[in-house]
Amino acid sequence: MIExxxxxxxxxxxxxQLLADFLGDSLELAMKAREVDADRIVMCGVDFMAEVVKILNPDREVVIPDHRAMCGMAMRLRAEDLREFRREHPDAAVVAYVNTTAEVKAEADVMCTSANAVEVVSKLPEDEVIFVPDNNLAAWVDANVEDKEVIPFPGRGCCPVHHAITLSDLRELVARHPDADVLVHPECPLEVCRAADHVGSTSQIYEYCKERQPEKIIMGTEVGLGFRIERELGVEVIAPDHAVCPDMKVITGEKVERVLDGRVPEPLRVELDRDLIVDAEETVEEMFRITG
Ligand code: SF4
Incomplete structure (x- = not known):
């Protein structure tokens, strides 16, 4: 029997979500991945999340229920482009957001998630920091870290789902629900973050609701989090209808059930080259070291 x-x-x-042994944000999932000692880990998320599990626990069989679940932002940045860009900034540290491929992580100095991006960047000794690939998160970090130059990757790297959440979306929802607290994810444009009562990762938004128990929130992130908050905390969640990530929704309950029944065809197994794992693991572990 495979555990x-x-x-x-x-x-x-x-x-x-209802099939989860553990439900969380990228940081919590990475922390959990390190300690799991089951034979098989099924990662219900997008490709880079499954790679992080493999990087942190390479001896387990890591499975993603549909290998087409790929983050639209992560797949756009190539390691060779980052390598070239850092040559232009030889004194800068390179921080890779968790939403990157394993190859990009291997090229960076330290990883971060949306829950700790500000903390990671502020604790680096370097004055200049290249932050990839999300320019919205880079802008949020820049606005919240003093005395450092945060250099975003050229172009418009961003999460298409969060970037599409606009200030007018927020204003419209606030006009209809003036009593709601406004909580947004830092992948949203900076002007949206600045208009919110609280900015945080999905788990930080969850924790805010758990601690303060607002009756209602306007949520500027992917709608999936709303299900968890309403179900577990009884807080009413209002989110823009278009805040749906098609990459995340590729995975269905049926596909997870199939894997749990033991049907795991080859493409669903996450395999990474050993040297790549070693290099990427250094970058991920550096995050844990910096944040304690
Ligand atoms: S919500 Fe955005 S960052 Fe998250 S998986 Fe979807 S495309 Fe990627």
């Missing part, structure tokens, strides 16, 4: 643990990201479909 299996199911890790699920907060943006997954409700039916998938």
């Amino acid at each position: 299996t643990v199911v890790l699920v990201h907060n943006y997954q479909r409700p039916e998938v």
Whole structure:
């Protein structure tokens, strides 16, 4: 009998969330991945999340229920482009957001997640920091870290789902629900973050609701988190209808059930080259070292 643990990201479909042994944001899932000692880890999220599990626990069989679940932002940045860009900034540290491929992580000095991006950058000794690939998160970090130059990757790297959440979306929802607290994810444009009562990762938004128990929130992130907050905390969640990540929704309850029944065809197994794992692991572990 193969022992299996199911890790699920907060943006997954409700039916998938209900199959979770552990539900959380990227940072929590990475921390959990380090300690799991089951034979098989099923990662319900997108490709880079499954790679992080493999990087942190390479001796386990890591499975993603649909290998087409790929983050639209992560796949756009190539390691060779980052390598070239850092040559132009030889004194800068390179911080890779968790939403990157394993190859990009291997090229960077330290990883961060949305939960700790400000902390990681502020604790680096370098004055200049290249931050990839999300320019919105880079702008949020820049606005919240003093005395450092945060250099975003050229171009418009961003999460298409969060970037599409606009100030007018927020204003419209606030006009209809003036009593709601406004909580947004830092992948949103800076002007949206500045208009919010609280900015945080999915788990930080969850924790805010748990601690303060607002009756209602306007949520500027992917709608999947709303299911968890309403179900577990009884807080009413209002989110823009278009805040849906098609990459996250590729995974369905049926696909997870199939894997749990033992049907794991080759493409669903996450395999990474050993040297790549070693290099990427250094970058991920550096984050844990910096943040304690
Ligand atoms: S919500 Fe954005 S960052 Fe998250 S998986 Fe989807 S495309 Fe990638």
